[in-house]
Amino acid sequence: MNSSSSSHADIAGDLSAETLTLSYGRTPVVQNASLRLRPGLVTALIGPNGSGKSTVLRALARLHRIDAGRVQIGGEDTTALSAREFARTVTMLSQSRPHPSGLAIRDVVAHGRHPHRGRFAxxxxxxxxxxxxxLGLTGLTLMADRPVDELSGGELQRVWLATSLAQDTGVLLLDEPTNHLDLRYQVETLDLVRDLADRGTALGVVLHDLNQAATVADQVVLMHNGQVRATGAPEQVLTSEHLSQAYGLTIDTSHDTTSGCVRIAPRGRHHARGRKPLLTLSA
Structure with a gap:
């Protein structure tokens, strides 16, 4: 296939999961989970470690077997698509990636174009x-000819993000995309996520940082013990009740009337002694 035939996904529409049950071996890890990723919106999946966020994302990307339920895009079951058709439609940047060796940054990013090319083209x-x-969107243009063997973890994270962007799909799934990045590139990555949504991409993003979720997301999906506990706008999901129940500690939330931000303050053991909260997240 010549890449000039299409620069975006061949199949457009929502990517939705309906009543998913997912397991590792005989151990169920996700039960009855439903969510929908819509074009032009950022959906953040949050929750404690082991809550099933990444597993759901992998199921959406056809990287984890579905025990029950289904995943559809544009109303069509994703299992009906060939691997090439699916790869022209959905991209996932996972946490576990091979470490390339002996290649320049540009060569690695070029791998993102494989679904749009013929086998020998x-x-x-x-x-x-x-x-x-x-390369430009991820700040890698000036270093595109550098060997990836010389890169730091944060730089390599940006290379993989660039590879996903080069795939140029209508749905982008990101599993902790700010992991290993310093503060500057965390902010720039979230800005890029927002820009992509504004261009019409449907984004599903797993985030541990509640501040980041509140800042970038149009919709938040809170998971706990393998189930979706709440779905809605950030101000609807990032409440003291929802977060305290999911994370197993008292979490105070408030609304900053000046900035319009949600403020999240988990209470540690020393909070009762009149000290300031151990961590304050403002979004």
């Missing part, structure tokens, strides 16, 4: 434009 002008755009 070279790069087209459209492919090169997509690669250059992905």
């Amino acid at each position: 070279g790069l087209t002008d459209t492919d090169r434009e997509a690669i250059d755009r992905a």
